[in-house]
Amino acid sequence: MRAAHYSDQDLEQHSLRRRVADAGQRTGFEHDVDRIMYSTEWRSLAGKSQVVASGELGAYHTRLTHSMKVAQLGRRMTERLERQYGGPNPALVEAACMAHDIGHPPFGHAGETALRETMDELRAGDLDSFEGNAQTLRIITDLASHKYSGHRGLHLSRASLDAAIKYPWQRTPWAVNSYHFAKWGVYAVDRPTFDWIRAGREDELTPVEEQVMDWADDVTYACHDVEDFYRAGLIPLPALLPEPGEGGPQTELETDRFLTYVADKRRAAGIDADHDQLRQLLAEVGRALVKPGLPSAYTGRHEDEIAVNARTAELIDYFTRDLRLEITGSAPIRYQARLIVPAERRAACDLLKELVWCYVIDRPALATQQHGTRRIISELLRWTYEAPHLLPIARREELDLHGDPMRAAADHVASLTEDQAIALHRRMSGAGLGSLADGTWI
Structure with missing residues (x-):
């Protein structure tokens, strides 16, 4: 060592x-x-x-x-x-x-x-x-x-x-x-x-x-976000990752639907996508989970909670197993080492992340919300860029340092929490004036 x-x-x-x-x-x-x-x-x-x-x-x-x-x-x-x-x-x-x-x-x-597209529009070139x-x-x-x-x-x-x-x-x-x-x-x-x-x-x-940070980010996204939306009833994990011998026509139908979504998305991006290979990869993830299976639907029972926690723990163990370093210098740090993750683990992690896109992000219900949130962010950026005196004092101090009102406006809007952004947008649009003592914007 x-x-x-x-x-x-x-x-x-x-x-x-x-x-x-x-x-x-x-x-x-x-x-x-x-x-x-x-x-x-x-x-x-x-x-x-x-x-x-x-x-x-x-x-x-x-x-x-x-x-x-x-x-x-x-x-x-x-x-x-x-x-x-x-x-x-x-x-x-x-x-x-x-x-x-x-x-x-x-x-x-x-x-x-929304921030990127609005900045690209306002500062063309x-x-x-x-x-x-x-x-x-x-x-x-x-x-x-x-x-x-x-x-x-x-x-x-x-x-x-x-x-x-x-x-x-x-x-x-x-x-x-x-x-x-x-x-x-x-x-x-x-x-x-x-x-x-x-x-x-x-x-x-x-x-x-x-x-290592990047792999931890990917694994957390693949495991915990999928867990969130299984609990919410949006991702049909039992149909996609059934216990051995428990598959049926519904499993085949749901699996084909999901894998077709993934294959079409990847081909549109110019990435090779073989439907059979994707199916084998999904089955490999299922085989990695050896604990008792998930119930057909999450109901909030104690046993349901145990089952989903057990499966998430096994997924994390699967994705963090067999990691190694390829050391090229005198110490396994910084630029003298490279993290090696088994290729099948990376591919399986990418496939699980697609579950969130297929069953949650691309749902019309979320798309309509995002349409509204993009408008809030875009308009806040425009308004504060066009009227820098509306910026809070810290951003105005920074503007004095770098002289870029667009960057100062973007820094301000990006710093807001979602509740702050909604409240500030209502205030500035006139939809709800709030209170003179409201500190959201100062």
């Missing part, structure tokens, strides 16, 4: 000042975990969607509970790797997991799309639009506050900041690279900070700690 050694450069703070130790009670990366946890921006994730609106009745995951479970799973996976290989550092991975969604705006991907991952970097390095006067951001170590960057590039024109046009990790205004974090790297590689 090789010992993990993080360099002084890895532990440097974003401010370029060395961290002041607290009598050895916490490591540098444990400081990072605590600073994220105590930030206002992380706390506000409780009021932001994971899939459905945060105010929806029912015990659905929010961005906060999702991030908490990603952090827990990322740390546990890293603890196993550390025992086997001597690294990476579990607290560092936990910090990256906690931070990974902190830049998401209200209403999840619908809100993100300017690539520097809105992206949740780029917003994460902006928050933890600039918008959030810690306790050091004269310093912006959460004062995190260089390694934690690097591990939280999923897409280490700026937006690229569609004609040059369509993927880099759709997903990117840094705005132009934050490029100097990004370059400092990457320490001169110009490639698109990510450190092993980010790779």
Whole structure:
């Protein structure tokens, strides 16, 4: 087993000042975990969607509970790797997991799309639009506050900041690279900070700690979001993943419907999709679950709860089993190691995530909600961009620093919880004026 050694450069703070130790009670990366946890921006994730609106009745995951479970799973996976290989550092991975969604705006991907499309429209020809991952970097390095006067951001170590960057590039024109046009990790205004974090790297590689975070995110999405909507009666898991010998015509019909949805979606995106291979993959996931099966419908009985918890636990075990590191340097950390996940596990995880799209996200009921939420976000962005004096004082102070009213408006709208966004939209549209003492907008 090789010992993990993080360099002084890895532990440097974003401010370029060395961290002041607290009598050895916490490591540098444990400081990072605590600073994220105590930030206002992380706390506000409780009021932001994971899939459905945060105010929806029912015990659905929010961005906060999702991030908490990603952090827990990322740390546990890293603890196993550390025992086997001597690294990476579990607290560092936990910090990256906690931070990974902190830049998401209200209403999840619908809100993100509304911000991006509106910015693209208002600033035609300017690539520097809105992206949740780029917003994460902006928050933890600039918008959030810690306790050091004269310093912006959460004062995190260089390694934690690097591990939280999923897409280490700026937006690229569609004609040059369509993927880099759709997903990117840094705005132009934050490029100097990004370059400092990457320490001169110009490639698109990510450190092993980010790779663990990314896999923890995928597994949590595939397991816990599917669990949410099975409980809600929207995803027919017993028909799709029956116990051996319990399948029938209804199972075949539902399975064909789902797999046809997946195959059509992938072919439309230019991805090969073999219906028989998808069927075998779905059966493999079913075979991985050896506990007693789920009831035909979730009724809320105690035994139902036990069954769904048992199946979720087995899914997580299946997806986190047989992970290994490919070590290319002197220590199993940063850019000297690569996380290897069995290919069939990644494929099965992707297939389970499609359940949420097929049975929830693409449902007309959610589509109509998202139509409304996109309008709220788009109009709030337009109004605050056209009248910067309506911005809260913190955003106006930032506007004085960077001089970009569009970025200041986007930072403001993205920071709102969903209840705040709805209340502010009603106030500014005249639908409901609220109270003079209402602090939502200041």
